[in-house]
Amino acid sequence: MDKPGEEVITITDSSGNKAVFDSLPQRITFSGKASNLVADVLYMFPEAAQRIVGVGNTNQFSGPFAAVLDPDFEDKFYFEHSAGPEQLAVSRPDLVILKNYLKGSLGDPLGQLDIPVLYLDLESPESYEKDLQVLGQIFGNPDRADELIRYYREGMRFVTDRTASLGDKPDVLFLYHSTKDGVSAFNTPPEEWIQTRMVEMAGGRPVWADAHSGSGWNKVNMEQIAAWNPDQVYIVAYKENVDEVLDEIYSSPQWKEMKSAQKEMIKAFPVDYYSWDQPDSRWILGLKWLGKMMHPDLFEDLNIEKEARSFFKDLYGLTDEQFEREIASRLGWKD
Numbered sequence: 481m482d483k484p485g486e487e488v489i490t491i492t493d494s495s496g497n498k499a500v501f502d503s504l505p506q507r508i509t510f511s512g513k514a515s516n517l518v519a520d521v522l523y524m525f526p527e528a529a530q531r532i533v534g535v536g537n538t539n540q541f542s543g544p545f546a547a548v549l550d551p552d553f554e555d556k557f558y559f560e561h562s563a564g565p566e567q568l569a570v571s572r573p574d575l576v577i578l579k580n581y582l583k584g585s586l587g588d589p590l591g592q593l594d595i596p597v598l599y600l601d602l603e604s605p606e607s608y609e610k611d612l613q614v615l616g617q618i619f620g621n622p623d624r625a626d627e628l629i630r631y632y633r634e635g636m637r638f639v640t641d642r643t644a645s646l647g648d649k650p651d652v653l654f655l656y657h658s659t660k661d662g663v664s665a666f667n668t669p670p671e672e673w674i675q676t677r678m679v680e681m682a683g684g685r686p687v688w689a690d691a692h693s694g695s696g697w698n699k700v701n702m703e704q705i706a707a708w709n710p711d712q713v714y715i716v717a718y719k720e721n722v723d724e725v726l727d728e729i730y731s732s733p734q735w736k737e738m739k740s741a742q743k744e745m746i747k748a749f750p751v752d753y754y755s756w757d758q759p760d761s762r763w764i765l766g767l768k769w770l771g772k773m774m775h776p777d778l779f780e781d782l783n784i785e786k787e788a789r790s791f792f793k794d795l796y797g798l799t800d801e802q803f804e805r806e807i808a809s810r811l812g813w814k815d
Contacts, residue, residue, distance in 0.1 A: 491598060491617045494610040495580050497587075499596035504620045505574035509534030511559045512586065514579045516754055517602050519546040520761040521611065522577065524628055524795050527619040534571030537561055540718050545753035548806050549796055565589040575618065602759045604674055608632060631794070635764040636681065639771045642778045643683030650711035650774060652684035653740070654757070656697060657717040657725045666705065667697035674759045682770040683778070684712065702734050709738055712745040712774060716755045722748040747773055750784075752810040765791055785813060 515536025534557035538544040557571035580599035601607035616625025668688040756766030772779040792798040
């Protein structure tokens with residue numbers, strides 16, 4: 481029970497879950513399957529490196545980006561995706577931050593250990609704003625939260641102001657390529673996920689959206705893809721080299737019959753450490769890139785490399801040298 485006159489800090493996340501603190505949390509741990517998404521939004525706050533003591537596996541394909549941002553990253557407590565509450569407790573956290581889908585499996589058990597938990601959604605532009613506001617409270621830096629929210633709002637408006645009045649929009653297909661036990665598959669995202677929203681904001685018609693009412697990735701076969709026969713296709717592959725997937729597609733007889741292949745409008749999303757399509761901080765870069773790919777005449781003045789340099793400098797403090805070494809080199813950009 482709080483003593484009379486004792487001030488407490490109550491922080492409520494976007495799901496309505498509350499955590500109460502005597503002072504701002506100084507030992508923060510994050511974990512779970514989507515740790516890279518959580519890490520990249522946390523590290524947009526300058527206080528993060530000092531306060532984060534436990535990190536989840538943030539390596540999706542090309543290594544952990546957070547290691548570039550935090551000189552002490554290798555000295556943190558490290559947790560695999562399957563880490564349970566007792567393992568996380570070893571880091572002695574004042575607060576654990578999780579993606580909201582982990583509430584039942586990990587968050588509630590942590591609460592039973594009297595460890596405060598707050599959740600991030602990060603699945604839409606709207607939830608990004610709410611989550612940034614919560615992080616501003618956690619780090620005691622609401623000004624930085626407001627600055628980041630403005631950045632994303634201005635980035636969205638830059639694209640949507642140009643595409644909102646389009647009458648003629650291309651039919652677009654977004655596909656995630658996955659391989660399990662040697663079997664490859666194509667998957668489409670749900671209608672409400674950020675990938676679908678990006679296609680819409682960038683001025684395209686997502687051909688799969690009406691057929692996908694589920695809550696997760698949905699496998700689609702080549703017959704369905706051929707039936708859609710979209711004007712443009714955008715490919716991602718989170719656990720393999722997306723350029724190799726793209727090469728396989730262009731060499732496939734089935735794909736060669738489609739409009740998108742004949743127009744050479746099957747494109748791989750840019751990837752540095754992570755693909756630019758995800759509800760990772762990079763989605764705003766992905767939106768601008770997608771707008772330019774779909775409508776090059778509308779975005780003739782947009783220099784994607786310049787945008788990326790500004791993004792990593794303003795949001796993460798990367799120097800020009802770091803950008804060349806860590807980002808441009810992975811994107812295949814040359815000086």
